[in-house]
Amino acid sequence: MNKHNRSTVEPIVLTREFNAPRQLVFEAWTQVEHLKNWQFPQQGFSCHYVSADIRPGGSTLHKMTAPNGHEMWLLTKYEEVNPPASLVFRQYDSNEAGEILPNPHMPNWPKELRATVRLEEQDGKTHLEFVWQPVDPTEEQAKAFEAARAQLGGGWGGSFEQLAAYLETL
Numbered sequence: 585m586n587k588h589n590r591s592t593v594e595p596i597v598l599t600r601e602f603n604a605p606r607q608l609v610f611e612a613w614t615q616v617e618h619l620k621n622w623q624f625p626q627q628g629f630s631c632h633y634v635s636a637d638i639r640p641g642g643s644t645l646h647k648m649t650a651p652n653g654h655e656m657w658l659l660t661k662y663e664e665v666n667p668p669a670s671l672v673f674r675q676y677d678s679n680e681a682g683e684i685l686p687n688p689h690m691p692n693w694p695k696e697l698r699a700t701v702r703l704e705e706q707d708g709k710t711h712l713e714f715v716w717q718p719v720d721p722t723e724e725q726a727k728a729f730e731a732a733r734a735q736l737g738g739g740w741g742g743s744f745e746q747l748a749a750y751l752e753t754l
Contacts, residue, residue: 592726593717593718593721593726593729593730594717595715595716595717596715596716596717596733596740597713597714597715597716598712598713598714598716598740598741598744599711599712599713599714600711600712600714600744600748601709601710601711601712602709602710602712602747602748602751603708603709603748603751603752604709604710604751604754605705605708605710606668606669606703606704606705606710607667607668608710608751608754609668609703609710609712609747609751610667610668610669610671610703611668612747612750612751613671613701614638614665614667614671615638616633616636616638616644618750619631619633619636619644619646620632620633620646621746621750622743622746622747622749622750623646623648623743623746623747624648624742624743624746625648625739625740625742625743625746626742626745626746627746628650628651629648629649629650629651630648630649631646631647631648631649632646632647632649633645633646634646634647634680634682635682637662638662638665639662639665640662640663640664640665641662642661642662643659643660643661643662643682644659644660644662645657645658645659645660645678645680645682646658646660647680656677657677657678657679657680657682658675658676658677658678659675659676659677659678659682659684660673660674660675660676661673661674661676668703669702669703669704670700670701670702670703671699671700671701672698672699672700672701673698673699674696674697674698674699674719675696675697675698675699676695676696676697677693677695690728690732692722692724692725692727692728693725693728693729693732694718694719694721694725694726694728694729695725696718696719696720697716697717697718697719698716698717698718698719699714699715699716700713700714700715701713701714702715712744714740714744716740
């Protein structure tokens, strides 16, 4: 498909304040021993990392398992890692081998999503800005992203709830 048939989509922008220093929040985003404890949408899920190389040009492969046993594999490719201020990465649905696949439950879901995480510290707390957007989506993918916009904050928003709770334990 040529570029003229592609759509642009406004990103989802989520913000959150964490009662933790910026360095710790950054480590929670970049170290598997932290990521596995919060990077899922709600309690009852589990997260298992098969591989992790969190640096520019690196990637992670992990599996989220829902309470009902449903598994979802995600491949993340890192573009920028700027401690402790920001990260930029791309996400893909995949299989356990890290092969990029269409989302099995939403066939028109964008195949590639770009996330930018920005962290700013003020008075010992960390303000997070999270920007998430499909990369070069088809018209059908753009429509699927827009249709799911209201629930999308629940996925990452739920993960941020898990992150806040996890940070309180550290």
